[in-house]
Amino acid sequence: MLKTLFPGELQLGLAQAAVAALAALLVVVAARRRGIHLEKELMIAMVRGLVQIVAVGSILLLLLHAPDWTSVLLLASMIVAAGATSARRAKGMPEAFRVSTYSIACGAGSVIALMTWLGVIDTPITTLVPVGSMLIANAMNTNSLALNRFRSEVLAHVGEIETALALGADRKSSVAPYVQTSFEASLIPAIDSLRSLGIVWIPGLMAGMLLSGARPVYAAIYQFVVLAMIFAASGLTSLVSTLLMRSRVMSPAEQLLLRPEN
């Protein structure tokens, strides 16, 4: 129906975005009726998301013929932005931005570099940046989950952690159970995505490849490749993140720094 109303590509895109946003707004209205106020956060997130993705699309258009190394700059900027976004989920955690940025750089950055070097990801900017951004975005989500969970676990177990310290435990073993729980919990979405691939959902990349005429089997295999890379990047990010946070929540004298009053 929209196609007949909006024949131009840009108008059609904007109309589709408006309809999709309307569906999200219906959720907000339903939530509001139950006393849950998501309006402000969702409005900001939607406007930001739209502006950002259109900006990236425009930049990609400009950089279509730019040299390949430009991808490195773009991906590095994305990692820093991902670090800043993720750090907001770790209120009160010491050095959350630095930890998030290092972790995403280590996790997503190393997987992107390795896979590009091996030829799994093509080097042209139009391939490397979109695929790289998928790995960075998923690493960011995993990092947010890991930090958020670790913070909650530590705050909920201050008594147990300080009891372990008071009995002579070192800083690693006193928080070890909470590092493990956070790591495992942060990887649930990535594991579930892999597990349900093709049964519960057909991811966007595969759908896009099919729409652009790729052979279904190759599109399916490449989608698996991308999800496996996402899992590798997410897992490495979460591992680095939880280990870095472990050292940040303890002082050199093995005192717990993250406490409810902070």
Add this chain to the structure above:
Amino acid sequence: MTTADLRPLGAHLQSDAVLLRAECLGRCVPGKILVAGMTFDVRGGETLALVGPSGSGKTSLLRLLNRLDEPTSGTVFLNGADYRQLVPRDLRRRVGMVTQRAYLFPGTVAENLRFGPGQRGEELPDDQVDELLSGVGLVGYAARNVANLSGGEAQRVSFARTLANAPEVLLLDEPTSALDDDAKAEVEGLMQQIVRERGLTCVLVTHDMAQAARLAKRALLLEAGRIVRDGPLEEVPGA
């Protein structure tokens, strides 16, 4: 020292040398002085009660004595050694702590008792586990899961777990305040007996002046993070 050498009965009974000395010990957090430059001694075998109203700094002071919190001024000397020169986990092994609530780790009673020695790579033998449990009136509890213990039993396990580290000083942070009256009397009686038999040096935080009088001869009265009286318990107002 290893846990094979659990402190012999009466080890400190004859000792009246200063074992723990706080010197200008203080801690401030933004906008608040929790502990304001306190200086006091605790002699070997002595039980010192910290008393005072809520928010007077009793628990804050106790947490400084085993360095669970970092002093912002001053220090503590343990047997003459500045505790900042000691490895924190070794300090905390020597200065044990029993908290208001028993935070037992998931597993059996014996596993909890073995936690402290295990941190140093030592295995607490079965006979010492039994001896510790017998000391706190829990004979036959070694294999029990801690999830099935009553509040009083859990606090006794917590006490035995601290003793398994063979500490020189015991910090007791309102150890019976979360218990009902019967359990409170039992746990207090056991603590009094063990502290006396082992000649342990204790610092006890309590808001219960009657308990302070039963367990300690000397008290520090704290108000707003300061010592306002240091002396025999009968000279402390409200005792």
